[in-house]
Amino acid sequence: MTCRLFASTGIKSDIPGSTTILCRDTRMAEPHIELIDVYKTVARQPGALSRSEILSGVSLKVYRGELITLMGPSGTGKSTLLRLINRLTEADSGTILVDSVNIKDYDPRELRRRIGMVFQTPVLFKGSVRDNISFGKKLWHTDADIEALASEAAIPEELLDADATHLSVGEKQRVSIARALANKPEALLLDEPTSALDRASAEKVESLLLRLQVEHNLTMLWVTHERAQARRVSRHNYVLEDGKLREEHG
Numbered sequence: 001m002t003c004r005l006f007a008s009t010g011i012k013s014d015i016p017g018s019t020t021i022l023c024r025d026t027r028m029a030e031p032h033i034e035l036i037d038v039y040k041t042v043a044r045q046p047g048a049l050s051r052s053e054i055l056s057g058v059s060l061k062v063y064r065g066e067l068i069t070l071m072g073p074s075g076t077g078k079s080t081l082l083r084l085i086n087r088l089t090e091a092d093s094g095t096i097l098v099d100s101v102n103i104k105d106y107d108p109r110e111l112r113r114r115i116g117m118v119f120q121t122p123v124l125f126k127g128s129v130r131d132n133i134s135f136g137k138k139l140w141h142t143d144a145d146i147e148a149l150a151s152e153a154a155i156p157e158e159l160l161d162a163d164a165t166h167l168s169v170g171e172k173q174r175v176s177i178a179r180a181l182a183n184k185p186e187a188l189l190l191d192e193p194t195s196a197l198d199r200a201s202a203e204k205v206e207s208l209l210l211r212l213q214v215e216h217n218l219t220m221l222w223v224t225h226e227r228a229q230a231r232r233v234s235r236h237n238y239v240l241e242d243g244k245l246r247e248e249h250g
């Protein structure tokens, strides 16, 4: 077995006939995304005086090109943890770094271009599939090739001019992934990207995400309720429970 180190290290080791896997090399690179002692409380009822702590000193390092999964009981704060990273919500205390820079020092729009998000239920706006995929390209003036992205996301060419709101949920999820890629992101936050899909569509989207992760060297944080899926897609599986994050071994 050989390790294909993360592309940012610039080192590749492929010995013919051996198995090549992605390996974490903590000696050679700074984490791409790092959470240091993050606390987050929420008000359970609007206007309530007391707040509940859902993250109690969470620390995590994710390296460039690495895929980690997040599991844990419902309501423990997995989505909140993702949303903290692209500043859809703010931590009460602690530090979050992207490329060693505090996320508060980024323009939030640029942060969200770099770190895309895919939700459990794909939300597309009224308009064609092409319009939906082009959204980020227009916003951030990237040179994304819409036809190429559609093809990468296994969206047939004849669907490009179809009304996006009329697609099946599986097709919509593939469009939302292509739309996220049009921003030329470096990382994707995946909030249960397959759990609203039937089995066949879920398998397609799972293998699509895995292929894109390798082809684009994307860092991915993938929330899932399925332990089997977590194990299929990554060797770095974390569980969030009682405000704490722990890595699962074995």
Ligand SMILES: Nc1ncnc2c1ncn2[C@@H]1O[C@H](COP(=O)(O)OP(=O)(O)OP(=O)(O)O)[C@@H](O)[C@H]1O
Pocket: 042, 043, 044, 054, 072, 073, 074, 075, 076, 077, 078, 079, 080, 081
């Ligand atoms: N903006 C908010 N205001 C108030 N409470 C919130 C807010 N966002 C999240 N919460 C609460 O924080 C807790 C964690 O929510 P979160 O969606 O992060 O959990 P989760 O682990 O992703 O859950 P699930 O697995 O069911 O999707 C829940 O009790 C939720 O009701």
